[in-house]
Amino acid sequence: MRFSFTPEQEEFRAGLRRALEARSPTKEVRRLMATDAGWEREGWQKLNRELGLTAVHIPEVYGGSGFGYGELGIVLEEMGRGLLCAPFFSTAALATTAILNAGTEEQKRTLLPSIASGETTAALAFSEDDGRNDGAGVAMTAAPSGAVYRLDGTKSFVLDGHTADLIVVLARQPGSKGEDGLSFFTVTGDAPGLERRRLKTMDETRKLARLQFNSVEARLLGDAGGASRPFAKTMQQALVCLANEMVGGAERLREDALSYVKMRMQFGRALASFQTMKHKAADMLVDVELAKSAAYYAAAALDEGDGDITAIASLAKACASEAYLQTAIHAVQMHGGIGFTWDNDTHLWFKRAKSSEILFGDANQHRETMMQHWGEPS
Amino acid sequence: MSEPTEDSVRAEVRSWLTANWNPELSLVEWRKKLAASGWGAPHWPKQWYGRDLPVKFNAIVDEEFHKIGAVGVAKAGIRTLAAATILAHGTDLHKEKFLLRILTGEDTWCQLFSEPGSGSDMAGAVTRADRQGNKWIVNGQKVWTTSAHKAHWGLLLARANWDVPKHKGLAYFVLDMKQPGVQVHPLKQMNGHASFNQVFFTDAIVEPEFLVSEVGDGWTVATTTLMHERRGADGLRSWATASTAKGRIYEEERAEIATTMEPYKWYPQRAGRVDLVLERAKATGKFADPVLRQEIAKLLIMSKAAEWTARRARAAQEQGRPQGPEGSLGKLVSSHVARQAARVHTYITGSDALLSGEDSPLGGVIAEILVSVPATSIAGGTDEIQRNIISERVLKMPKEPSVDTDKPFKDVPRNITAS
Numbered sequence: 001m002r003f004s005f006t007p008e009q010e011e012f013r014a015g016l017r018r019a020l021e022a023r024s025p026t027k028e029v030r031r032l033m034a035t036d037a038g039w040e041r042e043g044w045q046k047l048n049r050e051l052g053l054t055a056v057h058i059p060e061v062y063g064g065s066g067f068g069y070g071e072l073g074i075v076l077e078e079m080g081r082g083l084l085c086a087p088f089f090s091t092a093a094l095a096t097t098a099i100l101n102a103g104t105e106e107q108k109r110t111l112l113p114s115i116a117s118g119e120t121t122a123a124l125a126f127s128e129d130d131g132r133n134d135g136a137g138v139a140m141t142a143a144p145s146g147a148v149y150r151l152d153g154t155k156s157f158v159l160d161g162h163t164a165d166l167i168v169v170l171a172r173q174p175g176s177k178g179e180d181g182l183s184f185f186t187v188t189g190d191a192p193g194l195e196r197r198r199l200k201t202m203d204e205t206r207k208l209a210r211l212q213f214n215s216v217e218a219r220l221l222g223d224a225g226g227a228s229r230p231f232a233k234t235m236q237q238a239l240v241c242l243a244n245e246m247v248g249g250a251e252r253l254r255e256d257a258l259s260y261v262k263m264r265m266q267f268g269r270a271l272a273s274f275q276t277m278k279h280k281a282a283d284m285l286v287d288v289e290l291a292k293s294a295a296y297y298a299a300a301a302l303d304e305g306d307g308d309i310t311a312i313a314s315l316a317k318a319c320a321s322e323a324y325l326q327t328a329i330h331a332v333q334m335h336g337g338i339g340f341t342w343d344n345d346t347h348l349w350f351k352r353a354k355s356s357e358i359l360f361g362d363a364n365q366h367r368e369t370m371m372q373h374w375g376e377p378s
Numbered sequence: 379m380s381e382p383t384e385d386s387v388r389a390e391v392r393s394w395l396t397a398n399w400n401p402e403l404s405l406v407e408w409r410k411k412l413a414a415s416g417w418g419a420p421h422w423p424k425q426w427y428g429r430d431l432p433v434k435f436n437a438i439v440d441e442e443f444h445k446i447g448a449v450g451v452a453k454a455g456i457r458t459l460a461a462a463t464i465l466a467h468g469t470d471l472h473k474e475k476f477l478l479r480i481l482t483g484e485d486t487w488c489q490l491f492s493e494p495g496s497g498s499d500m501a502g503a504v505t506r507a508d509r510q511g512n513k514w515i516v517n518g519q520k521v522w523t524t525s526a527h528k529a530h531w532g533l534l535l536a537r538a539n540w541d542v543p544k545h546k547g548l549a550y551f552v553l554d555m556k557q558p559g560v561q562v563h564p565l566k567q568m569n570g571h572a573s574f575n576q577v578f579f580t581d582a583i584v585e586p587e588f589l590v591s592e593v594g595d596g597w598t599v600a601t602t603t604l605m606h607e608r609r610g611a612d613g614l615r616s617w618a619t620a621s622t623a624k625g626r627i628y629e630e631e632r633a634e635i636a637t638t639m640e641p642y643k644w645y646p647q648r649a650g651r652v653d654l655v656l657e658r659a660k661a662t663g664k665f666a667d668p669v670l671r672q673e674i675a676k677l678l679i680m681s682k683a684a685e686w687t688a689r690r691a692r693a694a695q696e697q698g699r700p701q702g703p704e705g706s707l708g709k710l711v712s713s714h715v716a717r718q719a720a721r722v723h724t725y726i727t728g729s730d731a732l733l734s735g736e737d738s739p740l741g742g743v744i745a746e747i748l749v750s751v752p753a754t755s756i757a758g759g760t761d762e763i764q765r766n767i768i769s770e771r772v773l774k775m776p777k778e779p780s781v782d783t784d785k786p787f788k789d790v791p792r793n794i795t796a797s
Contacts, residue, residue, distance in 0.1 A: 003686065004693040258773060273776035278769035285768060286711060289704045290683035297686045319679045367675030368668070374678065375656060375665060 002300035003293075005070070013074045016051060020082035023047055026345045029205060032085035033348075036198060037163045038207035044086045048118035054092050055116040058100070063113030069237070073244035073299035080248030083205050083348055087121040090160035093241035094234065095122030095168045101230035101237075102184045102222035111166070111186070123164035125155035125211055126231065133361050135170065135231050136178045142171040142185055142218060149185055149220060151213040161209030162198040165189050168221060169213075170231055179228040185218035192216070203355035205348060236313040239360055240302055243295040243316035246356045250288045250324040253349045257284070257331040264336075277334065284330050291316075291323035311373035314366035321356065321363040328353035387435045391417055391442045399448045401623075405630035409451055409482040418451035418481050422465065426473050427481055447623055449631050452483030454638040455525060460487040460533055460552075462606040467591045467599045472552065476531070483634055488529035490520040490553065490577060491600060495793035498763050500535070501545050501597055502782070504792060505579065507536035514538075514551065514584040516559070519576065524641050526562045526575035529555045534584070535600050538593045540788040547787050548596030552588040559583060569749040573641035607758075647743060648750040648757075649712065650719025652681045654740070658726050670725050677718045684711040703772045710764040713755035720751040 005013070023043070032039055048054055057072040058064020065071075072092065079088060092115075099111050099122075114120040128139055140153030151171055161167065166186060173181035187194065195212040222230065258281055261271040271277050298316035301309050328350040332339040339346045357363070380386075394417055400408065412418040413427040420439050422428025443450050457480045464472045479485040496502035505518025516536055526532070532553040539547035553560070559582030564572035591599050621628050655674055659665040691705035723744055724731050730739050731748060738745035755761045769775040782790040 003689040004697065004699075258775075262775065270776060273779075275766070275778065278773075278775045279762070279765040281773050281775060282710070282765035282768035285703055285773065286707050286714075289687055289707055290680070290711065293686035293690055293704070294679070294683045296690070315679050315682060318675070319683055364672060367672050367679070370675045370678065371671040375659075375671070375674075 002297045002304075005074070005296075009070065009074060012071065013078060016075065016078045017081070019047065019051060020078055020084055024082045024084045026083070026348065029083045029085055029348060033204040038160070038205070039085045039087055039163070045118045047086070048088075053088060054096070054118050056092070058096060058112050058116045062108050063116040065116075068303040069240060069299040070296075070303055072241060073295065076241050076245040077248035077295070080245035080352070081252040083249065083252075083352060085205055087123075087160040087163060089241065089245065090123045090164060091115060091121045093238055094124035094159065095164070095166065097237045097241075098124050098168045098184060098230065098234045099221065101233050102227055104222060107221060115166075120165045121160065121163065122166040122168065123158055123161045123209075124168045124170075124234070125158045125161055126170040127157040128154055129156050129210075131157055133235060135182050135228050138170050138172050138182060140169070140171040140213065141174045142169075142183060143174055145217075149218045151185060151187065151216045151218045153213055155211040155213070156199070156208075158209045158211055160207055161211050162196045162207065163189070167194075167211070169218060170227060171218075173225060176225070181225050182227040182231065183224050184221035184227045184230070186221050187213075187216055187218045191218075201355070203351040205352055206355050206359075235360060236309055237302060239313040239317040239366070240295070240298040242356060242360060243291070243313075243320040244299060246320040246324045246353070247288065247292045247295045249349050249352050249356070250291060250320070250327045253324075253327050253331040253346065253353070254281075254284045254288050256346070257281075257334040261334050271334070280330055280334065284327050287323040287326055291320045294319040308373070311370045314369040314373075317360065318363040318366040318370070321366075324353040325357050382431060382435065384435070384438055387420075387431065388438050388442060391420075391439050395442060395446060395448055399446060401447075401449075401625045401627045403627060405449065405627050405634070406482045406484060408449060408627060410478070412451060413478055413481045419461075426465065426477055447621060449621070449627055451481040452634065454635060456487040456489050456529075456533070457483075457485065459489065459603050459606050460531065463533065463550075463590070463599060463603045464552075466602050467550075467595075469587070471587055472590065476552070485530045486525060486528050486638070488523050488526040488532045488555065488575075488577075489603065490523060490526075490532045490534040491603075492520060492522045494519060494521050494576075498760055500600070501548065502790070502792065503535050503537055503548065505534075505536045506540075507534075507538045507549055507551065507584065509538070509586075512586060514549075514586060514589065516551075516553065516579040516582040516584060519578050521565065521574070521576050523562075523575045523577050524573060525638070526555065526577050527564070528637065531555060532560075532577070533603060535596055537787065538596070541786045542594070543783050543785060544787045544790060545597045545783065546594050548600070549593045550590040550596040550599035551584045552590060553582065553584050554588075557582060568752070569644060569647075569746060571641075571644050573644070644746055644750050647746040648716065648753050650716035650751055650754075651723070651743070651747050652677060652715065652719050654743075655719065655722055655726070658723065658739075658744075662726055662728070664726050664728075667725075670722070673718075673722050673725060677715070677722050680711070680718055681715045684708070684715055687711070703768075706768050706772050709759060710761055710768065713761050716751045716754040720748055723747050 052065055053075055055064040056067050056075055057069065060066040096115055099108060115122055127133060130137060140151060140155065142149040142151050151169060155169065167189060169185045169187055170182060171185055193214040193216040197210050199208045199210055201208050261277050264271045294316040298312045301312045306312060331346050332350055335344060335346055338344050394415055398411060416424065416427060416429035417439060419427055420429045420431040421433045421436060424430050461477060461480045464476055491500055493503050493505060495504055505520060507514045507516050532555050534551040534553040535548055536551065537547050538549040559580050561578040563576045565574045565576050566572045655677060659670060659674060664670050687704045688708050691701050694701045727739060727744050734745040735742045766778060770777050
């Protein structure tokens with residue numbers, strides 16, 4: 001199913017789009033993005049309960065719906081389109097995925113049902129002040145202390161880290177280096193010794209936090225010292241999720257800019273009648289459709305366990321990064337002066353394009369990853 | 379008769395082939411037999427060498443031919459576009475005279491549409507057809523005509539009425555290429571090949587019965603030809619590959635394919651040869667260059683995403699769903715891919731990219747890529763025309779204002795080059 005969606009999937013998408021159009025108009029996006037949390041628990045839990053969103057890719061044995069990345073990709077694409085202000089990416093695409101990849105059977109049974117039901121929101125803390133996205137860059141230490149561990153250090157750029165009920169943390173055994181000695185831990189959001197500060201973000205619809213850990217009590221998630229591989233897998237899955245979210249936003253920008261130039265009159269004619277606008281609009285369609293193809297293909301490749309997934313995930317992210325930002329740049333330009341104002345909605349997606357471009361590594365980094373995987377003799 | 383199924387079609391064609399396939403026959407003898415059976419063009423009408431089968435069964439029939447190494451009807455070249463056009467618009471006389479010899483490969487065809495004065499604006503053709511007595515007399519010039527020097531027949535779009543708007547004054551003819559009034563000269567391209575021709579008409583003659591449809595319908599008929607060109611003539615036309623088997627019939631087929639495909643030998647280079655990029659980067663030792671790696675990755679992203687987009691479009695078609703916008707982008711995207719591929723090949727090749735022919739890497743292939751890629755964004759509809767099509771048909775943006783469609787063609791300003 002790498003090249004098409006089933007009728008059931010299309011129906012799921014259509015329902016979701018209707019719901020998000022009703023629940024997340026830009027007025028609501030603007031209201032929530034101006035809050036400290038960036039989202040509201042009551043509204044999000046209601047929407048999540050009705051549509052079963054955080055349950056989508058959690059297996060049924062852990063209280064989920066048991067779908068795959070194809071369906072999760074649809075949810076993210078529609079959320080990217082609607083710019084929904086909710087802790088979904090952090091909870092579903094990052095923390096849940098890490099728990100599924102790393103956790104023991106018992107831990108999954110304990111942690112996942114309340115995530116699936118929407119009671120618990122979660123975040124994944126891996127980057128530190130230098131913003132690196134790889135395990136080797138982790139400096140935070142976890143020292144064993146009886147049956148638990150004590151975390152010391154700083155995590156930064158943590159998506160929804162200031163509000164998450166549960167935080168999955170990547171830390172290392174004191175004295176270890178590189179990919180060795182890495183483990184996942186779980187920490188509750190209100191743990192003593194944990195100081196959480198929301199960072200002021202350029203993209204206000206995507207809240208990031210800096211977390212200071214001062215001897216915070218944590219529980220080991222999965223194998224001690226064995227988090228390197230599950231973390232790498234989590235990042236691949238997150239790239240594919242983000243690529244799908246991005247193409248949803250890019251398509252929305254493209255459509256809005258097109259509607260605008262069809263309506264806007266200058267020199268006694270619609271802007272859309274100028275060939276320079278027509279050709280730009282055609283180029284935007286090419287960019288967005290190519291990025292969609294790559295994002296859909298990558299989601300299916302995850303579901304099918306494709307051996308090339310490292311390269312494919314990076315390809316999808318690099319492609320979406322360029323396409324989304326280029327679409328946003330064109331969209332502002334097509335709106336002219338009004339496109340540069342705060343009151344016009346274009347900048348909301350422009351900023352989401354910019355934050356997505358950088359999140360989990362930019363296009364240069366992912367192109368290099370592709371080359372490392374496809375360029376070496378096999 | 380029950381509805382044909384994959385299994386029933388397979389069984390039927392197999393039993394016919396078992397009874398009839400004979401590699402000792404000459405190519406034409408065999409194809410005459412094949413045409414009479416209807417298995418050469420199974421989706422054609424029963425009375426015209428077909429079996430009235432849905433197009434989707436062609437692949438099964440082809441498979442069965444392939445399994446036993448049986449030769450099919452002549453599939454490569456413009457002849458299949460001629461057949462599709464004649465089936466749609468031709469008279470019984472046209473069908474009787476032309477279809478069989480198209481299938482047997484005895485006749486080859488060319489398409490006389492483009493002119494020096496009308497490239498993207500094909501309906502602006504000024505080659506004229508004047509009725510004199512009982513004949514049509516043709517004067518003017520065509521260009522970009524593949525295989526015109528070999529062709530027996532040409533599909534000609536010419537202006538027969540200058541007093542009506544441009545799309546309404548055209549007529550479509552079948553023109554005998556082997557006559558004194560038709561002169562064919564090769565047209566040398568910037569890559570040194572001469573795959574196309576210029577065709578000059580000086581009082582060339584067309585018999586009145588070789589008018590296809592009516593005067594004034596020329597544009598409609600030409601649209602049919604072009605539509606089949608775009609979708610590969612419903613699977614009958616193919617990028618011919620010759621069998622390597624021994625025997626008279628195979629040798630004859632190989633010779634036919636070599637002749638038909640000769641003009642297309644540089645086409646893989648025109649598309650950029652993405653397939654060569656990684657091995658060339660490694661062979662030259664340039665693969666460690668981080669800038670080059672970025673450029674290669676950009677190329678691979680584009681070419682993979684283009685391939686997956688085409689697969690999305692095909693999946694929609696196969697499932698009988700309307701194609702989304704993804705179906706209209708391939709032509710434009712292939713230009714981007716080819717250009718980026720040429721850039722990357724240049725970086726990889728370095729100083730050797732200054733060289734040509736046998737002094738250039740891979741026996742001239744790299745040089746040929748660099749000077750053939752510019753054709754991709756022009757041939758078969760320029761990038762600019764593709765963007766107009768996408769914006770108007772897919773995105774429903776306003777059509778380009780037209781200044782020439784509502785007045786008599788004789789009053790429309792045009793290029794001086796054409797008479």
